[in-house]
Amino acid sequence: MNFSTEHWKCIEGGADVLTQNALRILKRRPEYKKRVTEIRMRRRLRIPRIPIPGGGGQAKSENNKFPPSSEPSGGPSGGTFGGPSGGPSGGPSGGPSGGPSSGPTGGPAGGSSSEPPDNSQDLPIRRRRPPYIVDEVMEVTVAGENAPRSYDMVICTPTLACVQRMNLDNAYLNWGQKTAIRALVYTPSMKVAIKFSRPWWITDCGITSGGLGSTDEPLRVCVYPSYNLHDGEDKPAVLLCSYTWTQDSLRTGALVRRESPKGEEELLELMLKGLARLHGEKLSYEELKDLYVTHHSYDWYKDPNTAGAVAGFRPGQFSQLYPFLTRPAAGGLLSFAGEAISSHHGWILGAMDSAWRSVYQFLYRYNMRDKIIELVEKFGIPPEIEISENGTEHLQIFLGSRAGVKEVPLEGEEEVPA
Ligand SMILES: Cc1cc2nc3c(=O)[nH]c(=O)nc-3n(C[C@H](O)[C@H](O)[C@H](O)COP(=O)(O)OP(=O)(O)OC[C@H]3O[C@@H](n4cnc5c(N)ncnc54)[C@H](O)[C@@H]3O)c2cc1C
Numbered sequence: 081m082n083f084s085t086e087h088w089k090c091i092e093g094g095a096d097v098l099t100q101n102a103l104r105i106l107k108r109r110p111e112y113k114k115r116v117t118e119i120r121m122r123r124r125l126r127i128p129r130i131p132i133p134g135g136g137g138q139a140k141s142e143n144n145k146f147p148p149s150s151e152p153s154g155g156p157s158g159g160t161f162g163g164p165s166g167g168p169s170g171g172p173s174g175g176p177s178g179g180p181s182s183g184p185t186g187g188p189a190g191g192s193s194s195e196p197p198d199n200s201q202d203l204p205i206r207r208r209r210p211p212y213i214v215d216e217v218m219e220v221t222v223a224g225e226n227a228p229r230s231y232d233m234v235i236c237t238p239t240l241a242c243v244q245r246m247n248l249d250n251a252y253l254n255w256g257q258k259t260a261i262r263a264l265v266y267t268p269s270m271k272v273a274i275k276f277s278r279p280w281w282i283t284d285c286g287i288t289s290g291g292l293g294s295t296d297e298p299l300r301v302c303v304y305p306s307y308n309l310h311d312g313e314d315k316p317a318v319l320l321c322s323y324t325w326t327q328d329s330l331r332t333g334a335l336v337r338r339e340s341p342k343g344e345e346e347l348l349e350l351m352l353k354g355l356a357r358l359h360g361e362k363l364s365y366e367e368l369k370d371l372y373v374t375h376h377s378y379d380w381y382k383d384p385n386t387a388g389a390v391a392g393f394r395p396g397q398f399s400q401l402y403p404f405l406t407r408p409a410a411g412g413l414l415s416f417a418g419e420a421i422s423s424h425h426g427w428i429l430g431a432m433d434s435a436w437r438s439v440y441q442f443l444y445r446y447n448m449r450d451k452i453i454e455l456v457e458k459f460g461i462p463p464e465i466e467i468s469e470n471g472t473e474h475l476q477i478f479l480g481s482r483a484g485v486k487e488v489p490l491e492g493e494e495e496v497p498a
Pocket of ligand 1: 095114115116117237238239242243269270380384385386388389390417418419420425426427428429430431
């Protein structure tokens with residue numbers, strides 16, 4: 081899908097088609113039924129051993145204990161030596177220029193893979209500040225696993241309601257992110273689908289195409305299917321008899337059970353009576369009851385994997401929270417994605433736009449110019465993401481990459497070969 085030219089698309093078959101296609105092209109299949117319980121950032125100071133001339137072998141510098149003030153103070157510093165030279169510079173008008181966090185040596189950022197500067201020639205070393213490495217790593221704890229998993233960067237995609245249940249004390253979120261996780265309103269939504277022994281709305285009411293019927297009855301909106309229209313007049317058919325949002329959903333949702341359809345007698349009666357009234361009593365409640373085969377209801381606020389349907393920013397919330405949500409956290413190593421992190425919140429498109437942004441932020445941070453070009457060539461640039469020089473994305477990356485890092489305590493000191 082090209083985001084820039086084909087912004088809106090109707091996908092026959094719904095989200096399942098998208099998921100199946102995504103799975104087809106993924107090199108590594110996702111793991112299912114894993115619950116993340118904590119995301120944290122760790123920084124560790126590592127000091128390369130400095131060779132002493134004529135000293136035979138390697139010795140630790142006497143200067144290798146730094147006061148906190150000598151920590152790197154520049155941009156994101158995954159594996160920087162002696163402090164980075166600055167955050168992101170220049171915007172990627174055609175790709176990034178001088179992405180964040182290349183240290184003064186110009187070595188690659190990210191973990192301990194950078195080469196330390198060769199300063200063995202101009203000793204005595206006591207007069208020089210010895211080089212050091214700050215290892216920055218993201219750790220993700222998964223329920224049921226003994227040890228956390230380590231990553232260079234994390235893109236966190238559950239709904240913010242689910243994110244709230246994670247321990248993010250050491251993820252160094254900015255104020256807006258913390259507020260959004262606590263306060264962003266998620267809209268409730270629920271559906272009730274009923275299987276009847278025949279498509280009575282076609283045969284008895286003459287509704288021969290897909291569409292919506294609205295009523296003041298608690299079922300509120302009835303959705304007539306646009307498919308399987310010619311399966312046969314005496315064949316079973318499913319009607320989405322109620323599709324509600326906001327308070328309507330909360331009220332009817334009070335009758336929904338997790339074991340649906342078990343224990344939903346009151347809900348069913350309400351639905352069938354509402355259908356009878358909506359269709360002018362062409363079929364009575366008793367007649368509809370005779371045609372009933374089974375039903376299933378679903379309330380997204382009762383789903384522990386979503387705890388709400390979609391983000392529904394209240395007045396002021398979008399302008400206050402959105403800029404913070406789209407900014408990386410944990411010194412640039414943590415990015416949030418999902419429909420809520422998009423101006424197209426509430427749509428699959430928003431989830432995809434935000435995924436694009438998170439990938440871009442990652443590539444930009446590690447100065448992976450070729451990959452950015454590949455990303456743009458493959459998917460275009462979502463209109464909501466401003467990566468040009470006049471845009472804001474590089475500023476967001478810059479601000480995100482500086483925020484929080486200084487709060488993160490440097491753990492231990494470990495000698496590594498120079
Ligand atoms: C009733 C309804 C109708 C909709 N209709 C449309 C429509 O017609 N068109 C459209 O474009 N959009 C529609 N949407 C919106 C669309 O479904 C969403 O925008 C989209 O699915 C959001 O994708 P996402 O990846 O952000 O979040 P999700 O699809 O919610 O994915 C988040 C994932 O995080 C996982 N998760 C939760 N907690 C944890 C944890 N602790 N650890 C690990 N994983 C976790 C969840 O299991 C889930 O798989 C509809 C939504 C609803 C509820």
